[in-house]
Amino acid sequence: MATSRSTEPSAPVIVKHPGCPQWGLGYLVEERDEKRFYDFEDGHNHSIAKAFWSKLEPVQLADDEASALEARIRGLRDRPSAAAKKARVRVAAPPVTSFDEQIATFEAQFEGGFGGPHFVADERGFAGGEPTEGGSSGSKNGATAKKKSKAFKQSAIETARALLAKGELEALLAAGNLADFMERITKVHKAATGLLHPLGDLIPFNKMAAEHHRAYAEAVVDLLYGTDDYAARFDRLAGVLAAAKVVTWPLATILSALVNPAEHVFVKPSFFEKQAAVLGFDLAYDRAPSSEGYARMQALARELERRLRERALAPRDLMDVYSFLWRTISPPKAPAKS
Known part of the structure; x- marks a missing residue:
């Protein structure tokens, strides 16, 4: 009886990824579940x-060169990461407030909590834009807002x-329409201007060299809709941003936080460091965005969400959790002396 044989070509042992030159060369360590796992010269295993x-x-190397590459990469993976070294020496700042004070500050600003009219009008915003006639606006008797919500x-x-829907992004990428792809990203960034800093995030990103656009576009589609481990997808995007010299925590986290706020959180490290000190949470992260650091940021956001729910406050998602954090983490400034 004839047996079927796979026509899948054998996996190349040593490869490079043109879209992620910062990875260097990689060698195959495992293939399973329709994934290939490579150890690369950046010290990470990429699925x-x-x-x-x-x-x-594929990259062809002589036997001695291949052996030297494998030894070098294994040495990188066995060595403690720079992030771990920095995390060990960083001294956590003392808490600037307490969680009870944060709750009091939030409730004083937003009567009714996350679902109240003040939070919706002043922080979250309205679904579909401004409230319609007779809708909740934060004014008395539910009248229409007299001034536009900020x-x-x-x-x-x-x-x-809407702009980053999977099918549309994949179609733009397949057609090589990088200009429209990047225009959509710019529009999303503009919609989130209150989260992204003009000088630290927006201006540098908008000056990204065109040679990085394809790698960035591929990394975005992979980040938002890829099927492999999110950590690898996050590191890929961070690596592309780093290669383009525009990497920041806000730029690395903004897209996932907007497309899937129930699962992902927007990160500004200075706020998260302060919140970690308040909750006694071991944040220990590197200044450069990484999947390891993001996992800790995400865990901190989940812990904050849990504590908010214990106080009978019900954030919709992690974007609400971030709003609570940035609205309450810094103590109010003392009034100026007359």
Whole structure:
């Protein structure tokens, strides 16, 4: 009886990823579940889903060169990371407030909590834009707001979900239409201007060299809709941003936080450091965005969410948790002396 044989070509042992030159060369360590796992010269193991195998370019090395590459990469993986070294020597700042004081500050600003009219009007924003006639606006008797709300987060979430839909991004990428792809990213960033800093985030990003656009576009699609481990996808995006010299925590986290705020959180490290001190949470992260650091930021946000719910406050998602954090983490400034 004839037996079927796989026509899948054998996996190249040594490869490079043209879209992620910062990874260097990598060698195959495992193949399973339609994924290939490579150890690269950046010291990380990257899992490549089957849909992206064609992106890898085989590299031919002499036997002695291949052995030297493997030894060098193993040495990198066995060595403590720079992030771990920095984390060990960083001294945590003392708490600037207490959690009880944060709760009191929040309740004083937003009567009714996350679902109250003041939080919606001043912080979250309205679904679909401004409230319609007779809708809740924070004014008496539910009258229509007399002035436009400055809250933007709900609008930014809706904008991101509309402009960064999976099918549309994949179609733009397949067509090589990088200009329209980047224009969509710019529009999402503009919708989230209150989260991203003009000088620290927006201006540098908008000056990203065109040679990095394809790698960035591929990393964004992978980040938002890839099927392999999120940590690898996060590191890929952070690596592309680093190669383009525009990497920041806000730029590395904004898209996932807007498209999927129930799962992902927007990060400004200085706020998270202060919150970690208040909750006695061991944040220990590196200044450079990494999946390890992000996992701790995410865990801190979840811990804060848990404590808020214990106080009968019900954030919709991690964007609300971030709003609580930044609204309450710094003590109010003392009034100026007359």
